[in-house]
Amino acid sequence: MANVIVIGAQWGDEGKGKITDLLSASADVVVRYQGGVNAGHTIVVQNQTFKLHLIPSGILYPDTECIIGCGTVIDPQVLIGELDRLEQLNISTRNLLISENAHVTMPYHRLIDQASEERRGSYKIGTTKRGIGPTYADKSERTGIRVLDLMDSQGLRQQLQWTIAYKNVILEKLYNLPPLAPEQVIDQYLVYAERLRPHVVDTSLKIYDAIQKRRNILFEGAQGTLLDLDHGTYPYVTSSNPVAGGACVGAGVGPTMIDRVIGVAKAYTTRVGEGPFPTELDGELGEKLCDRGAEFGTTTGRQRRCGWFDAVIGRYAVRINGMDCLAITKLDVLDELAEINVCVAYEIDGLRCEDFPSNARRFARCRPIYKTLPGWQQSTVHCRSLEDLPQEALNYLKFLAELMKVPIAIVSLGASRDQTIIVEDPIHGPKRALLHANGKPASLEV
Ligand code: GDP
Numbered sequence: 001m002a003n004v005i006v007i008g009a010q011w012g013d014e015g016k017g018k019i020t021d022l023l024s025a026s027a028d029v030v031v032r033y034q035g036g037v038n039a040g041h042t043i044v045v046q047n048q049t050f051k052l053h054l055i056p057s058g059i060l061y062p063d064t065e066c067i068i069g070c071g072t073v074i075d076p077q078v079l080i081g082e083l084d085r086l087e088q089l090n091i092s093t094r095n096l097l098i099s100e101n102a103h104v105t106m107p108y109h110r111l112i113d114q115a116s117e118e119r120r121g122s123y124k125i126g127t128t129k130r131g132i133g134p135t136y137a138d139k140s141e142r143t144g145i146r147v148l149d150l151m152d153s154q155g156l157r158q159q160l161q162w163t164i165a166y167k168n169v170i171l172e173k174l175y176n177l178p179p180l181a182p183e184q185v186i187d188q189y190l191v192y193a194e195r196l197r198p199h200v201v202d203t204s205l206k207i208y209d210a211i212q213k214r215r216n217i218l219f220e221g222a223q224g225t226l227l228d229l230d231h232g233t234y235p236y237v238t239s240s241n242p243v244a245g246g247a248c249v250g251a252g253v254g255p256t257m258i259d260r261v262i263g264v265a266k267a268y269t270t271r272v273g274e275g276p277f278p279t280e281l282d283g284e285l286g287e288k289l290c291d292r293g294a295e296f297g298t299t300t301g302r303q304r305r306c307g308w309f310d311a312v313i314g315r316y317a318v319r320i321n322g323m324d325c326l327a328i329t330k331l332d333v334l335d336e337l338a339e340i341n342v343c344v345a346y347e348i349d350g351l352r353c354e355d356f357p358s359n360a361r362r363f364a365r366c367r368p369i370y371k372t373l374p375g376w377q378q379s380t381v382h383c384r385s386l387e388d389l390p391q392e393a394l395n396y397l398k399f400l401a402e403l404m405k406v407p408i409a410i411v412s413l414g415a416s417r418d419q420t421i422i423v424e425d426p427i428h429g430p431k432r433a434l435l436h437a438n439g440k441p442a443s444l445e446v
């Protein structure tokens with residue numbers, strides 16, 4: 001039995017969907033613990049592509065229970081669309097459970113997200129405009145609508161009459177937008193409620209029962225460490241806690257129940273939206289990575305900004321998440337390059353800095369210090385073991401592991417399940433974050 005958290009170690013889109021799907025083969029329960037339909041997790045199985053926004057990436061396994069935890073925010077329209085699409089493909093969704101305490105994204109959240117981004121002008125965050133920030137803001141302000149509110153038609157009617165009248169003032173007076181018609185929104189959400197009702201339960205209790213029965217639980221993070229509300233590049237972050245610590249709060253389990261934390265990082269770096277990005281590549285090379293990596297957002301279709309691997313961020317992600325091992329994805333995207341840069345440290349105001357600066361203003365002034373490694377200039381997409389990899393690719397991976405003092409347990413060389421090298425068992429292997437606390441470099445252990 002092992003309870004494992006999978007988190008993004010960069011700015012999201014690291015390939016968490018692929019890795020979660022892969023590890024779900026040995027999971028009994030997969031739990032999404034934060035975020036909403038801003039997430040876009042892609043799974044490719046036998047040339048079929050699945051894009052999931054809220055449903056956990058374990059859904060393709062018929063006997064795996066999939067849970068949307070209380071730390072998430074749920075846009076029912078998008079969730080129902082996802083459920084319908086999966087059912088059309090004969091993927092059963094009967095094992096999907098939704099927390100009563102998750103908050104619900106309403107039409108005014110989406111409108112306010114869009115309008116406030118426009119109003120911010122050059123200070124915009126570059127959000128997905130899916131209403132995520134405003135939904136979490138209402139949760140904190142204690143004016144949110146929860147799934148359990150949706151289930152009580154009489155109560156919901158009263159609650160929404162008041163809330164929509166209040167939000168209409170904001171829409172009309174602050175943003176010059178037409179008001180919402182309360183009855184229309186209420187009727188629509190009551191239809192959503194009936195569609196979702198069979199899935200709604202006390203998910204924390206379900207997870208606790210599963211732990212008691214010694215079943216394997218996988219906690220699937222959305223977004224990434226640098227998008228974390230508390231630990232990311234604020235204010236250019238999302239409004240939840242994607243870091244491993246967020247899994248306990250967002251699923252409703254105690255920290256003593258967690259056995260492993262697996263980080264997922266691309267072999268380079270991408271970012272969507274605004275905010276500092278020290279290793280960003282402008283020009284031809286950035287375009288090349290974007291083309292080869294098909295770096296367009298799963299949710300919004302926006303082009304992702306591309307850059308070199310940043311090991312300062314990597315070390316930070318290892319620390320903040322207590323990471324035991326890493327899955328490195330998209331190594332194949334670097335296949336054609338003659339030389340590859342890795343950011344080993346930053347220069348800030350003329351001084352070398354090895355650690356991620358917690359001060360966002362300092363971070364915005366960071367300049368990358370690179371080490372250049374030779375590329376391998378041959379295809380790796382068919383490699384299935386470390387022995388199959390060109391020596392330069394192996395050296396690149398070893399260099400990353402040593403820089404971040406964390407072992408690489410999985411290497412991904414393509415979007416599909418089989419394009420993967422399992423270096424060592426990421427779930428049952430030793431707890432490396434502790435073993436390497438003495439600072440000794442970890443290795444790939446070929
Ligand atoms: P997530 O949000 O972390 O789940 O990542 P996304 O699904 O948004 O983006 C990752 C993209 O890379 C998806 O299109 C995946 O199908 C694709 N992908 C995942 N792993 C690999 C890999 O090793 N190589 C390549 N070329 N593509 C990959």
Ligand code: IMO
Nearest residue numbers: 012013038039040126127128222223238272273
């Ligand atoms: P997955 O789970 C990449 C980014 C947005 C924006 C910031 C805030 O697929 O890795 P929000 O709509 O959350 O208020 O936007 O966060 N962002 C993501 N970037 N992958 C994601 O999810 C993201 N979810 C949000 O682009 O910069």
Ligand code: MG
Nearest residue numbers: 013040041298
């Ligand atoms: Mg994504």
